[in-house]
Amino acid sequence: MHYSTLTRRYFAAAPGAGSLTGRGVATGIAGSREQGAWVQLQVRTEADGGGNLRVVEAGFLAFGCPHTIAAAAWLAEQATGRLLTADLPLPVEAIRQLFDAPVEKLGRLLVVEDAWRGVCAAAGV
Amino acid sequence: MSLPVYLDHASTTPVDPRVATEMAACLSLGGTFGNPSSDGHVYGERARECVEAARARVAAAVGAEPAEVIWTCGATEADNLAIFGLSAHAHGRGRHIVTARTEHKAVLDPCRELERRGWQVTYLQPDRRGLVDPARLAEALRADTVLVSLMHVNNETGVSQDIAAYAAVCERHGGARLHVDAAQSFGKCPLDFGASGADLMSLSAHKAYGPKGAGALLVSRRRGVRIEARQFGGGQERGLRSGTIATHQVVGMGAAFEIAAAEWQSECRRLAVLRERLWHGLESQGGVLRNGAAPDVVAQILNVSFEGVEGESLLAAVAPEVAVSRGSACASASGEASYVLRALGRDQRLAESSLRFSLGRFTTERDIERTVAAVGGALAHLRRIAGACTTAR
Numbered sequence: 001m002h003y004s005t006l007t008r009r010y011f012a013a014a015p016g017a018g019s020l021t022g023r024g025v026a027t028g029i030a031g032s033r034e035q036g037a038w039v040q041l042q043v044r045t046e047a048d049g050g051g052n053l054r055v056v057e058a059g060f061l062a063f064g065c066p067h068t069i070a071a072a073a074w075l076a077e078q079a080t081g082r083l084l085t086a087d088l089p090l091p092v093e094a095i096r097q098l099f100d101a102p103v104e105k106l107g108r109l110l111v112v113e114d115a116w117r118g119v120c121a122a123a124g125v
Numbered sequence: 126m127s128l129p130v131y132l133d134h135a136s137t138t139p140v141d142p143r144v145a146t147e148m149a150a151c152l153s154l155g156g157t158f159g160n161p162s163s164d165g166h167v168y169g170e171r172a173r174e175c176v177e178a179a180r181a182r183v184a185a186a187v188g189a190e191p192a193e194v195i196w197t198c199g200a201t202e203a204d205n206l207a208i209f210g211l212s213a214h215a216h217g218r219g220r221h222i223v224t225a226r227t228e229h230k231a232v233l234d235p236c237r238e239l240e241r242r243g244w245q246v247t248y249l250q251p252d253r254r255g256l257v258d259p260a261r262l263a264e265a266l267r268a269d270t271v272l273v274s275l276m277h278v279n280n281e282t283g284v285s286q287d288i289a290a291y292a293a294v295c296e297r298h299g300g301a302r303l304h305v306d307a308a309q310s311f312g313k314c315p316l317d318f319g320a321s322g323a324d325l326m327s328l329s330a331h332k333a334y335g336p337k338g339a340g341a342l343l344v345s346r347r348r349g350v351r352i353e354a355r356q357f358g359g360g361q362e363r364g365l366r367s368g369t370i371a372t373h374q375v376v377g378m379g380a381a382f383e384i385a386a387a388e389w390q391s392e393c394r395r396l397a398v399l400r401e402r403l404w405h406g407l408e409s410q411g412g413v414l415r416n417g418a419a420p421d422v423v424a425q426i427l428n429v430s431f432e433g434v435e436g437e438s439l440l441a442a443v444a445p446e447v448a449v450s451r452g453s454a455c456a457s458a459s460g461e462a463s464y465v466l467r468a469l470g471r472d473q474r475l476a477e478s479s480l481r482f483s484l485g486r487f488t489t490e491r492d493i494e495r496t497v498a499a500v501g502g503a504l505a506h507l508r509r510i511a512g513a514c515t516t517a518r
Binding site for chain 2: 033040063064
């Protein structure tokens with residue numbers, strides 16, 4: 001399997017790997033280890049005074065292929081500092097292209113998206 | 126940056142420098158580059174002498190007669206020639222074949238093709254150690270069974286089968302010929318075609334420090350085995366495998382087999398020590414399961430399942446430091462687990478998270494130390510990400 005430089009970088013460094021605890025943490029979980037892809041995304045948010053939630057910290061746990069891990073790490077990194085919205089920073093297909101993942105990996109990247117939706121639902125967004 | 130440690134010798138081996146030297150002598154104008162089928166000039170005669178000398182070396186290495194060696198381009202072609210060639214010759218007596226679920230695709234796919242042509246195939250289930258019980262084979266044989274195809278050493282687990290026992294079962298049956306895929310066994314364990322009782326045996330050069338693109342099918346003359354050709358156009362190899370013989374390739378195979386026959390025992394003793402050192406190093410990481418174990422497994426192969434990690438990620442994480450294969454028939458994005466490990470009773474998850482470490486002639490203690498460190502680091506990294514050792518931040 002060929003992996004892009006970006007995939008290899010996020011897979012190896014895995015920035016944001018770990019669990020968040022304490023107040024203001026929303027958690028989304030999707031997939032299963034039995035199916036080969038499981039992702040937990042977490043964000044810690046603070047109200048920005050305008051009725052929005054701003055992500056001050058994000059983390060992830062992931063069991064899956066390098067593309068799954070890289071995409072989850074990238075998403076946690078991208079989310080930090082942004083307002084929490086149901087939309088991903090990029091559509092899933094664009095994320096697939098960003099990491100040069102084969103089309104057959106799209107299903108695994110959708111697990112990452114589902115975890116993100118779970119985060120937003122838990123945060124009431 | 127140094128290259129990764131190479132522990133994928135069951136996939137292929139580097140050509141031994143001694144072999145490469147002999148091969149090179151066949152290639153250029155000053156060497157034996159002639160067509161071995163050419164009559165009437167010295168170039169062809171010299172090439173033919175080299176081919177026949179190589180045939181004799183291979184035969185001597187595996188306990189066969191030179192006339193029993195049919196050159197092929199590798200073990201896959203040899204398996205195909207054995208299965209289709211025997212079935213074409215024997216279909217008047219029956220149309221039933223017995224093989225095992227853990228065979229190489231080079232045997233399974235021809236069997237499936239014969240099923241599409243109306244043949245019946247029985248796929249034996251090995252036990253949890255990966256061994257096919259000769260009693261199960263005896264039960265599977267029918268009056269119309271014409272062929273049994275069972276491998277000697279499994280390419281994924283390294284488990285070695287008792288081919289003499291299978292031969293005895295076939296002998297008692299009287300009508301079933303025994304084909305043995307020995308691509309992985311030569312140079313790793315004792316191999317004597319004549320004494321084994323096998324009727325047909327497939328060999329590969331590149332698994333034994335010879336070149337890719339060379340192999341052989343042994344067809345027992347003593348046992349009066351007959352097969353039909355699948356390839357036509359020149360009548361080489363007693364009409365069983367037409368096509369110009371690649372002199373340098375078969376010379377390489379002959380040299381490689383001669384060397385392996387002389388050195389395999391000392392090599393196995395050395396590699397068995399390294400393999401156990403590797404196993405103990407991996408085992409100390411925790412959550413590590415061995416697939417197949419001594420005394421059933423050849424010294425060169427260690428197949429291990431790792432708990433708590435995904436297989437593709439594990440392979441990717443160790444790849445910068447160690448070149449190994451997944452214990453999987455299909456490392457594609459489909460995530461299909463190894464059918465061999467599944468047949469041995471490993472669940473889907475563990476079958477997918479398995480690696481095959483295969484040691485070789487040039488593997489060193491330092492290679493093993495580097496491998497243990499790389500796998501240990503990868504496991505810790507992936508298990509941390511997967512939450513096995515959840516980090517609160």
